[in-house]
Amino acid sequence: MSPISNLDIDRIFKNLDKNNSGQITIAELQNLLHGIGIQTTSEELEKLVGRSSLDYVGFLFFYEAIAEPRDADDEEDLRKAFEVFDVDGDGFISCEELKMVLTKMGLWEKKSGDDCRDMIHVYDKNLDGLLDFEEFKDMMMMSVPSAVVDRKRN
Template sequence: MSPINSTNVSRIFSKLDKNGDGLVSLDELKGFLGTIGINSSQEELELLVGKTSLDSIDFFFFYDAITKANIKESNKYDDHCENILVENDLTKVFRVFDTNGDGFICCEELQRALSRLGLWDEQCGKDCKSMINVYDKNSDGKLDFEEFNDMMFAH
């Protein structure tokens, strides 16, 4: 549901107020929500709204609240998609380091990758083992994907 201006919200309110009493009952609201795919019971609406009917101001605040809730839910989905993209990219980077494709990065593979990137020197060669040891949770002398992930996002 995308936000609309207050004039349009007022028009929706007027359409829902079928008897013209200046109030939208929970029955009228329930019918409206059902037409836009939001099914709820009378009891749920009573708990949510806290009243048996809404005047135009209450309706505007109700509309604003469900719009903001929908935007937050959409942002959660966007964040989830972004996390999947980052993980896919990280998997590709992991494969660059894991030159033999065994699912682990050993010291030699790390050294080769750093050399290809122009980041290796004699001092770095001594540090490859210590770099791996810092993130090697199971102490097997190599990094699996989870350990590599931790290393890449450590700050």
């Protein structure tokens, strides 16, 4: 996933909510997860989510729950997600790789390359223009509560 800003989360939710109902179904959420290499059944996902669909706030809490690793298994899941974005397997996520995967997932909306570089720059601690696994992990562990507050105001 790209650095998940409030705007990015909003864009992802809107892309998933194909019928503009304000809800995303388990099937829509499952398609997103499968697109990034996380295989789960709809039954497992519904059990995890606790309902058959999510509104925007529920989606934010779901994201927060899966984005923050809590143990070694979660770290391994993050490693697998990193490998989805590290298309060439060199141990880094470039702007081109990020854009390619987000496009494949239907989450890249004709942005310029500069936008992609700006997204990477937010988490690029050593300023090499790439994300290594630790930088990716920091990005994925980013907290979401401010997005909940911002969305409720709008």
